[in-house]
Every structure is written in C-alpha cells, then in structure tokens.
Amino acid sequence: MKFAHLAPLAAVACAAALLSAPAAARDTKYMLPLAGVLEMPEAKEKLDGSVQFFLSGAKTPKVLETKDSDVSNKKTNGVGKSDEEACRWAALSALIAFQDKAKSLGANAVVDMVSYYKKDTNANPTEYECHAGAVVVGVTLKGTYARVAN
Numbered sequence: 001m002k003f004a005h006l007a008p009l010a011a012v013a014c015a016a017a018l019l020s021a022p023a024a025a026r027d028t029k030y031m032l033p034l035a036g037v038l039e040m041p042e043a044k045e046k047l048d049g050s051v052q053f054f055l056s057g058a059k060t061p062k063v064l065e066t067k068d069s070d071v072s073n074k075k076t077n078g079v080g081k082s083d084e085e086a087c088r089w090a091a092l093s094a095l096i097a098f099q100d101k102a103k104s105l106g107a108n109a110v111v112d113m114v115s116y117y118k119k120d121t122n123a124n125p126t127e128y129e130c131h132a133g134a135v136v137v138g139v140t141l142k143g144t145y146a147r148v149a150n
Contacts, residue, residue, distance in 0.1 A: 026134045029117075030087055031127040037091045046092065051099040052109045052148065057125035060111055060148065067105050067145040071116055072097045078137040086137035087130035094141045102145050113143035 034055055037043055054060040074093035078086040098110045115122040115129030117140050122129045130139045 026132070028083060028132045030083060030130045030132065031124065032084060032087055032091075032130055033126055034091070034128050035126070037088050037095065037128075040088055040092060043092050043095070046096050047099055050108060051102045053095060053098070053113060053143075054109060054111045055125050055128070056112045056114045056123040061109075062149040063109075063111060063146050064149055065147040066111075067107050067147075069142065069144045070098070070101060071140060071142045073116075073138065073140040075136050075138040077135065078132055079135055081137075083130075083132040083137065086132060087139060090130060090137050090139040091128055091141075094139050098141070098143060098145075105145050107145035107147055109146045109148040110143040111146045111148070113141050116140045116142040 034053065038047070038053070052061075072094035074090045074097065076086050076090045076093065081089070102108070102110055113128075115124070117129050117131055117138075121142070128139060128141060130137065
C-alpha cells in the first residue's frame with residue numbers, strides 16, 4: 001500500500017484534534033442573599049448610605065420619582081477566593097457603580113433590581129444571581145434609579 005507510512009501521522013493528527021477541542025467552561029450559578037453583600041465591612045466603607053438598594057419584590061418605601069434604568073455588569077477574579085466570596089465582591093462592585101450614578105442623577109435609591117445574566121431577568125426579593133467560572137466571577141444587575149420617601 002502506498003499510504004501505509006502515513007497511518008501513524010493520521011493517528012497523531014486525530015489525537016491532536018481531539019485534545020484541542022474546547023473544554024466545557026465552568027459556569028456555576030449561585031443565588032445569594034443581597035444582605036450578605038451589604039453586611040460586608042468593605043460595603044460599610046464604600047456604600048455611604050445615601051443610596052438604598054431594593055430588589056424587585058422587596059418592600060420598598062414610597063417611590064416619589066423614577067429616573068433612568070441601568071445595568072451594572074461587574075466581574076472579579078475568583079482565584080484564591082471561594083465562589084461565594086467572589087460573588088459578594090462582584091455584587092458590591094455593581095452596587096458601588098449604581099450608587100455613583102444614582103448620586104449624579106439626584107436619586108436616593110435603586111429600585112426593582114433584578115439579576116440580568118445574559119439579558120435573562122431573574123427577579124427575587126432577597127437574592128441576586130451570580131455566575132462563577134474557572135477564573136472569573138460575575139454579577140449583572142438591572143435597576144431603576146429613584147427618589148424614595150425617607
């Protein structure tokens with residue numbers, strides 16, 4: 001046979017193709033309490049209390065005025081942290097971004113907050129959704145800036 005000497009080469013090529021196929025990336029979903037983020041010592045330092053946060057379905061003070069809606073998509077490096085710890089860090093980053101924009105708009109709250117992973121809405125009155133990969137952990141929240149009664 002003329003091509004018999006190519007058989008070992010074909011076997012190596014097939015093995016290389018199988019080994020180079022993309023592995024399924026880890027994407028572990030967590031539903032975690034927002035209260036756990038707000039209780040972090042870092043949250044007490046970074047969130048100054050001028051803006052309140054209310055998940056959709058949670059008891060909310062009377063809304064006096066609504067402003068823009070927005071999405072905060074934050075990621076953090078999960079290396080050396082538990083998934084839950086990294087989720088809290090990513091959620092805190094999202095809340096800090098909301099706080100900064102709310103203050104610039106004259107709002108004192110972000111209301112009707114929902115998880116918005118890959119534009120899929122997940123409303124929960126006490127928990128937010130977080131996704132942990134092998135290295136990166138992310139939280140995406142969507143909410144409406146508002147002025148609420150004190």
